[in-house]
Amino acid sequence: MTADRIFEALASQPRRKILAYLSAQELTAGDIASRFEMSAPAISRHLSVLETAGLVHSERRGQFVFYRLNKDNLVNTLTSFTFEICPVASALKRESRKRASLKPST
Amino acid sequence: MTADRIFEALASQPRRKILAYLSAQELTAGDIASRFEMSAPAISRHLSVLETAGLVHSERRGQFVFYRLNKDNLVNTLTSFTFEICPVASALKRESRKRASLKPST
DNA sequence: TAAATAGTTAACTATTGTGTTAATTGATTA
DNA sequence: TAATCAATTAACACAATAGTTAACTATTTA
Helix, strand or coil, rough: HHHHHHHHHCCCHHHHHHHHHHHCCCHHHHHHHHHCCCCHHHHHHHHHHHCCCCCCCEEEECCCEEEEECHHHHHHHHHHHHHCCCCCHHHHHHHHHHHHHCCCCC | HHHHHHHHHHHCHHHHHHHHHHHCEEHHHHHHHCCCCCCHHHHHHHHHHHHHHEEEEEEEEEEEEEEEEEHHHHHHHHHHHHHHHHHHHHHHHHHHHHHHHHHCCC
16 A cells, blocks of 8 residues: 555655745755755665655656656645545535536636 | 654554544454454554554553544644645635635635 | 775664563443 | 443554665766
C-alpha cells in the first residue's frame, strides 16, 4: 500500500518542511539543504524518502538536481484518508455528487 | 507543535486502522484489540499515542475504557496541511472567502 | 585533463519505535 | 474478601530512523 509510504514520509518535520518549500517553487537539492542545519547527505536521504513515496519528482539538469512537488499524490492521499475517517465529510461528498448529477455544472 | 504528534501518530498502519474503526462507532480497548493480531498491551500503547496526539478520547465506564474519535482535530490538521502544501487549493479558498464576503450565503 | 562543484551512497552510531511477556491497577461478582 | 475480567504499566529485545563523516559519481570549467 502506498498510503503507508506517504504517511511514513509525512511523519518527519524536516520532510514536511521540504514539501512546504517545494510548494512555492522547484528547488535544487543544494537550495533545500541550505535552508536546514543538517548535512547535505541527510537532506539527500529525506528527499529520497519523499521521492519513493511519490511526493516529489527529481530531474537532473547538468550539475544540478531539481526537485518539485507532486501535489496530486499528496492531496489525493490526505483527502481520501480524511474522507475515510470522517463519514460526515463523506456524506457531504455523496450529497455533492448527487446534486452534480441532477443539475450539471452548478 | 501538535501537528508533529499528529503526523507521528498517523505514521503507523495499525493506528490508522484504529482510527478507521473508531470512525464508525466508539469501542472499548478490548473491542479494538480483538480486531488485531497484536497483544492487548501493544494496542493499549497505540491508543495512548493516538490520545496524546489528541486524535481520540478515552472514558472509563466501570470495567471498560471506551475510545472515540476526535474528528475535528484530525480533519483540521490534515486539511490545513493540505492547504499549506497546495497553494492552488489555498487560492481557491481565498477566492471562495472573497465571494462569500461579497455575496453572503450563496 | 586536473580541479572544483553538486549530489548521492556507504559505513557507522545513537536514538526511537514496536512488539513480547510479566506484573500491576481498577472494577465487578461469586 | 477472594477470584475474575479489563486495561495499563514495566522491563526487555529487536528492528528501523536519522544523523554523522568519508568516499564516490557526474558534470562543468580552468
